[in-house]
Amino acid sequence: MNKTLTMLSALGVGCLLAAPLALASTPEEDQALWQTYFEKRFPQVPKQDFANGVYAIDPVGRENWEAIEEFPPYETAISNGEEMWNTPFANGKGYSDCFPDGPAIAGKYPYWDKDKGMVMTLPLAINECRTANGEKPLKYKKGPIADLLSYIAFESRGQVINVEIPKDDPRALEAYEKGKHFYFARRGQLNFSCASCHAGNSGTTLRTEILSPAFGHTTHFPVYRSKWGEMGTLHRRFSGCNEQVRAKAFEAQGEEYRDLEYFMTYMNNGLELNGPGARK
Amino acid sequence: MLPNSRTLLGTTAALTLVLAGTAALAAMPEMQLNGDAEAGKEVAMDRSRGNCIACHLIPGGDSPGAIGPALVAIQTRYPSKEDLAKQIWDPTVKNPEAVMPPFGKYGILSDKEFVDVVEFIWAQ
Numbered sequence: 319m320n321k322t323l324t325m326l327s328a329l330g331v332g333c334l335l336a337a338p339l340a341l342a343s344t345p346e347e348d349q350a351l352w353q354t355y356f357e358k359r360f361p362q363v364p365k366q367d368f369a370n371g372v373y374a375i376d377p378v379g380r381e382n383w384e385a386i387e388e389f390p391p392y393e394t395a396i397s398n399g400e401e402m403w404n405t406p407f408a409n410g411k412g413y414s415d416c417f418p419d420g421p422a423i424a425g426k427y428p429y430w431d432k433d434k435g436m437v438m439t440l441p442l443a444i445n446e447c448r449t450a451n452g453e454k455p456l457k458y459k460k461g462p463i464a465d466l467l468s469y470i471a472f473e474s475r476g477q478v479i480n481v482e483i484p485k486d487d488p489r490a491l492e493a494y495e496k497g498k499h500f501y502f503a504r505r506g507q508l509n510f511s512c513a514s515c516h517a518g519n520s521g522t523t524l525r526t527e528i529l530s531p532a533f534g535h536t537t538h539f540p541v542y543r544s545k546w547g548e549m550g551t552l553h554r555r556f557s558g559c560n561e562q563v564r565a566k567a568f569e570a571q572g573e574e575y576r577d578l579e580y581f582m583t584y585m586n587n588g589l590e591l592n593g594p595g596a597r598k
Numbered sequence: 599m600l601p602n603s604r605t606l607l608g609t610t611a612a613l614t615l616v617l618a619g620t621a622a623l624a625a626m627p628e629m630q631l632n633g634d635a636e637a638g639k640e641v642a643m644d645r646s647r648g649n650c651i652a653c654h655l656i657p658g659g660d661s662p663g664a665i666g667p668a669l670v671a672i673q674t675r676y677p678s679k680e681d682l683a684k685q686i687w688d689p690t691v692k693n694p695e696a697v698m699p700p701f702g703k704y705g706i707l708s709d710k711e712f713v714d715v716v717e718f719i720w721a722q
Contacts, residue, residue: 507699507704507705507706508699508704508706509690509699509700509704510697510699514697515697518697519665519697522663522664522665523663523664523665524652524653524663524665525651525652525661525662525663526661526663527663529665
């Protein structure tokens with residue numbers, strides 16, 4: 319029995335050491351713990367700089383990135399998106415009829431839609447606008463939607479993330495919890511969770527690649543990724559991560575990724591939006 | 599004291615059962631650990647197979663990652679080749695939070711690749 323007890327204690331200590339982010343609390347507590355964890359892990363990084371992903375902690379990578387940002391690879395996407403925004407649908411109406419506040423609206427998403435009982439994202443709202451006006455919905459990972467999102471993101475730069483989990487609808491908390499569970503659940507043949515790389519091992523190296531901290535991950539989408547050679551959406555990136563750990567990707571804009579976006583963006587409350595971005 | 603001890607006994611018994619159950623599921627099958635270290639080196643360095651180098655420093659390997667411990671002085675760290683093999687088969691048995699993939703349990707490596715890589719790492 320003593321042996322078993324010793325073994326149990328050893329396991330317990332192992333868990334504590336390996337899982338510095340044991341989140342079991344209210345969203346407010348999670349968020350404070352999350353942000354403090356990364357600020358302590360990377361004390362040299364000013365808070366807003368977490369929005370720059372790995373370049374906040376990789377000085378060499380940052381130099382290259384700043385050089386790339388002088389002639390941003392996402393510029394064409396922004397101008398294509400602006401044209402889309404200003405081109406009327408076949409029925410004569412346009413995006414500004416659906417979004418009367420103009421294109422600077424990225425900071426409003428994602429949000430909990432009480433009537434629909436689901437997390438509402440900007441790409442969903444765009445397609446809702448299109449189908450309501452007799453247009454075909456856009457595909458969610460790349461192409462025209464990434465262009466339109468680039469324009470909206472550019473116009474929304476500087477908006478401060480302020481995702482709310484409304485207390486008057488328990489389903490909102492449930493969606494948040496599902497997103498949180500997704501983030502920490504191990505999956506795929508390689509058995510990694512998102513947190514395996516981007517929480518407890520952020521800042522270490524996978525071969526020569528520095529693993530970026532999770533805090534700040536949603537701020538800069540859509541993104542021009544050199545690996546893709548084109549623009550892609552946040553959910554395209556989620557799919558890529560899942561496939562990289564040899565798991566089957568979920569559907570872009572399906573419930574799993576929307577809840578994940580809800581959790582991740584809520585964790586980033588207080589950071590400024592800085593999309594569209596450029597990454598390796 | 600007595601009621602407490604009894605509770606403790608009960609809890610421990612239950613937990614032991616759970617642990618024993620988990621161990622049985624994750625157990626490495628009997629296999630001859632007589633692989634080919636040279637072939638194992640290729641597996642350890644290959645991105646799509648072992649890719650040990652992605653996370654571990656290995657003497658003679660270029661641009662190692664730094665997530666896991668350096669693979670040096672292995673025979674001072676594992677009492678036997680079988681013990682090392684079990685760790686590579688499924689590192690979550692010893693530490694459920696271990697990030698390292700369960701290379702044997704999840705079939706990431708074939709049995710041949712597995713014994714080869716064990717042989718290679720054992721020689722480090």
